[in-house]
Amino acid sequence: MRYHCIYLSVLAAVPLGGLAKPLSPRWNDMHTKHSWNAVPKNWESLGGPPSGTTIDLYVALKPHRQNALIDALYEVSSPEHPKHVLHHSSARARTHMCHCSDPDMVHTYLRSRWLSL
Amino acid sequence: MAELVAPHPNTLELVNSWLEHHGIPSSSVSMTHGGNTLMLKGVSVTNADTLLGASYQLYRHVERGETIIRTVGYALPAVLHGHVLTVVPTTSFASPPTRRKTPRNHSGGTATGLVKSGSREPATMLSSRFDIDYVTPDFLRWLYATEEYIPAATEKNRLGIAGYLADYPSPADLEAFMTKYYSDAKDATFAVVPLSGGGYDEDDPTDEGNLDIQYAEAMAYPTPVTFYSTGDERSGTDPDSDDFFVSWLRFILKQRSIPQTISTSYLVDESENSREHSIYVCDLFAQLGARGVSLLFATGDDGVGHGNCVTEDGSVQFIPVFPATCMCSIFLRLGVVHK
Numbered sequence: 309m310r311y312h313c314i315y316l317s318v319l320a321a322v323p324l325g326g327l328a329k330p331l332s333p334r335w336n337d338m339h340t341k342h343s344w345n346a347v348p349k350n351w352e353s354l355g356g357p358p359s360g361t362t363i364d365l366y367v368a369l370k371p372h373r374q375n376a377l378i379d380a381l382y383e384v385s386s387p388e389h390p391k392h393v394l395h396h397s398s399a400r401a402r403t404h405m406c407h408c409s410d411p412d413m414v415h416t417y418l419r420s421r422w423l424s425l
Numbered sequence: 426m427a428e429l430v431a432p433h434p435n436t437l438e439l440v441n442s443w444l445e446h447h448g449i450p451s452s453s454v455s456m457t458h459g460g461n462t463l464m465l466k467g468v469s470v471t472n473a474d475t476l477l478g479a480s481y482q483l484y485r486h487v488e489r490g491e492t493i494i495r496t497v498g499y500a501l502p503a504v505l506h507g508h509v510l511t512v513v514p515t516t517s518f519a520s521p522p523t524r525r526k527t528p529r530n531h532s533g534g535t536a537t538g539l540v541k542s543g544s545r546e547p548a549t550m551l552s553s554r555f556d557i558d559y560v561t562p563d564f565l566r567w568l569y570a571t572e573e574y575i576p577a578a579t580e581k582n583r584l585g586i587a588g589y590l591a592d593y594p595s596p597a598d599l600e601a602f603m604t605k606y607y608s609d610a611k612d613a614t615f616a617v618v619p620l621s622g623g624g625y626d627e628d629d630p631t632d633e634g635n636l637d638i639q640y641a642e643a644m645a646y647p648t649p650v651t652f653y654s655t656g657d658e659r660s661g662t663d664p665d666s667d668d669f670f671v672s673w674l675r676f677i678l679k680q681r682s683i684p685q686t687i688s689t690s691y692l693v694d695e696s697e698n699s700r701e702h703s704i705y706v707c708d709l710f711a712q713l714g715a716r717g718v719s720l721l722f723a724t725g726d727d728g729v730g731h732g733n734c735v736t737e738d739g740s741v742q743f744i745p746v747f748p749a750t751c752m753c754s755i756f757l758r759l760g761v762v763h764k
Contacts, residue, residue: 333439333504335446338478341506341515342699343498347484348518354483357470357494363481365465365473366457366671367440368510368705369432376429377708380715 426712427460436508443505447476457675461708470494477501477512484518493518510708511701517668519697519747562606562643569644576648584645585684586615586637586652589669589691591623593654594638595630602639603646610646621672622656637690651684653677668702670748674709683713688721695747707751722749 347353371377383391440463441451449465449472457464470481478500485492499515566572576582596614603611615638617625634652641650655673669691677683695703710720725746734741 333442333502335443335502337503338500339503339506340478340498340500341509341512342701344516344518347497348697350487351484351518352487354485354492357481357483361470361494362467363470363473363494363514365468365476366513367463367465368512369436369440369461369463370508370510371430371461372433372436373429373431377711377715380429381711384715384717 426716429715430461430708430712432461432508439508440505443502444476447472449476477515479515511699511705513668513671513702513705515702517698517702519668519693562640565640565644571644576645579648582648582686583684584641584648584650585687586641586650587655587673587687587689587691588623588634588637588652589655589673590631590633591654591656592631592634592637593617593619593623593625594634594652595627597627598630598635599639599642602635603642607643607646610642613642613646613650615642615650615652617652617654619654620656620676623654624656625654633690637688641688668698668706670706671709674706674713678709678712683716683718685717686719686721687713689748690723692723692725692746692749695745695750698747703747703751706748710748710751724749 380391383389386392441454444454444463444465445451449468453466455464455466456462468476473479473481474496477496479496479498481494481496483492484495494514495518496515499512501509501512594615594617599613599615600611603613619625634654638650638652653673653676655669655676677687698706713720723746727744734743
């Protein structure tokens with residue numbers, strides 16, 4: 309494992325203003341993104357792969373608009389919203405929905421199906 | 426969709442600068458996964474180690490024997506932490522998606538898959554109407570009050586069944602199952618779409634493939650059903666393959682036409698992935714949701730956890746399963762509530 313954690317430079321490297329772009333990034337100021345304390349259970353190391361082995365890496369980027377995706381998902385999922393995708397009318401959809409905020413309502417429904425709890 | 430998940434322009438510029446610093450030109454990088462992921466194809470493990478402060482090694486699962494390339498940790502330049510959610514494959518050691526336990530009843534000839542409602546023990550979900558040990562299509566239609574429902578818009582609607590581990594069903598077994606349990610639908614058919622090393626040999630089906638298609642057809646017939654057979658790449662010669670769910674998501678997100686409802690009966694223990702990796706996969710599923718796709722996920726056969734829920738240190742701890750634990754309201758989760 310080769311981490312290049314230069315802790316003294318942490319404060320200098322943290323961008324001011326969130327996504328501000330630093331003028332000269334310190335590419336060698338490496339901070340751990342994620343690590344396990346040990347090899348996960350049920351796995352054993354076989355050592356390094358053969359020389360010349362290549363892998364495809366996928367770098368997932370954070371979205372510019374943090375909540376846009378979930379907001380869009382809620383719009384198409386809300387029967388009252390114009391973007392709702394359900395084929396039912398909102399009135400018909402309501403007849404199939406259980407606004408079960410109270411756990412007792414769930415139990416009542418299950419008992420109505422003669423299920424023992 | 427790309428607009429919803431697009432990174433900040435500064436993010437792209439910064440990440441590309443980082444890659445160029447390591448000799449990876451932006452011309453060799455492509456955007457994928459709906460517009461929020463950069464793909465770096467064919468990076469040598471040596472360069473990946475340097476790029477990510479990592480130590481990629483081969484790891485073998487002690488029980489199943491499959492081999493993967495992973496690192497137990499990785500790092501990024503501090504300036505990138507606010508821009509990069511995760512990198513894959515890195516620290517995801519999630520075991521292959523778990524097939525739900527499916528006790529079989531072979532008395533029905535080639536018809537497979539009656540799911541016993543309680544494994545090895547007396548049934549725990551008793552019904553005064555159905556004096557049975559097995560969950561039948563009739564029971565499910567009664568339970569969910571769909572007995573009188575006639576599927577509508579079957580010329581427009583489709584149901585997708587996401588299969589992994591190269592599972593796939595058999596049309597002959599489906600016909601036998603439907604003939605016995607839902608004779609009105611004995612002409613039910615399905616399409617199979619293999620991807621990422623998945624397959625389809627109608628004479629050599631898998632239990633889970635059969636189970637999933639049979640109960641899907643029993644509930645949705647005559648709605649057209651598509652079965653996605655996602656390969657078990659880890660057991661082959663491609664140990665750098667990434668998360669199973671990501672393989673399927675990468676495929677489905679590229680499709681112009683996607684079934685309106687997709688059901689998945691596979692899961693992994695949530696603790697086997699990093700939080701960032703789980704968020705990444707959940708967001709990919711959310712892309713499907715934002716396109717109007719309804720996703721149904723299994724929560725397992727064990728209620729709050731399999732086994733006795735006792736951890737190695739002796740404490741009792743419930744075991745969340747992924748991806749059913751993705752953010753509330755993205756998925757409909759279905760599973761047993763006992764054991």
